[in-house]
Amino acid sequence: MKTKLLSLKTEAISLLQSRGVSLDEIVDCVYFLQQEYHQNLDKKILMESVLSVLDKREVQFALMTAIELDIMTEKKRFENKNLEAVIARDEGLFGTDEVLAYGICNLYGSIALTNFGFIDKQKFGVVARLNEEGKKGIKCHTFLDDMVGAIAAAAASRFAHSL
Ligand code: MG
Numbered sequence: 001m002k003t004k005l006l007s008l009k010t011e012a013i014s015l016l017q018s019r020g021v022s023l024d025e026i027v028d029c030v031y032f033l034q035q036e037y038h039q040n041l042d043k044k045i046l047m048e049s050v051l052s053v054l055d056k057r058e059v060q061f062a063l064m065t066a067i068e069l070d071i072m073t074e075k076k077r078f079e080n081k082n083l084e085a086v087i088a089r090d091e092g093l094f095g096t097d098e099v100l101a102y103g104i105c106n107l108y109g110s111i112a113l114t115n116f117g118f119i120d121k122q123k124f125g126v127v128a129r130l131n132e133e134g135k136k137g138i139k140c141h142t143f144l145d146d147m148v149g150a151i152a153a154a155a156a157s158r159f160a161h162s163l
Pocket of ligand 1: 090097098141145146
């Protein structure tokens with residue numbers, strides 16, 4: 001059982017990396033969210049929070065689902081072509097990408113939700129890069145940008161509650 005859990009976490013992390021997202025970039029987002037509340041923030045401790053969020057089964061599966069949907073959109077493998085086009089265009093009113101992300105935030109309380117809303121609006125760092133790549137049509141990151149924002153927001157909330 002333990003090995004199964006560990007391997008899902010490893011799979012989730014390598015999926016993130018295969019889509020161009022490093023854990024350090026997620027830590028940078030957590031730093032961005034928490035910097036004004038703490039002096040001498042240690043990125044190593046923030047990394048522990050990110051890794052702890054990625055320990056959760058719900059997070060691993062949400063991330064896998066998100067990345068799978070992005071890849072299926074890139075490969076044009078949807079049965080429903082209208083839906084595929086909506087996801088490929090990252091339409092503002094689609095909203096299901098954010099709903100999947102709330103699933104992660106809800107595990108970490110209201111601070112995670114407000115942090116997610118903030119980073120989604122501010123588009124800091126890797127979230128901005130994913131968004132730009134998506135808008136240029138190089139890749140589909142419609143789901144992944146929200147996943148990264150939600151993982152960072154959840155890690156920031158976990159960190160805030162730990163103090
Ligand atoms: Mg999105």
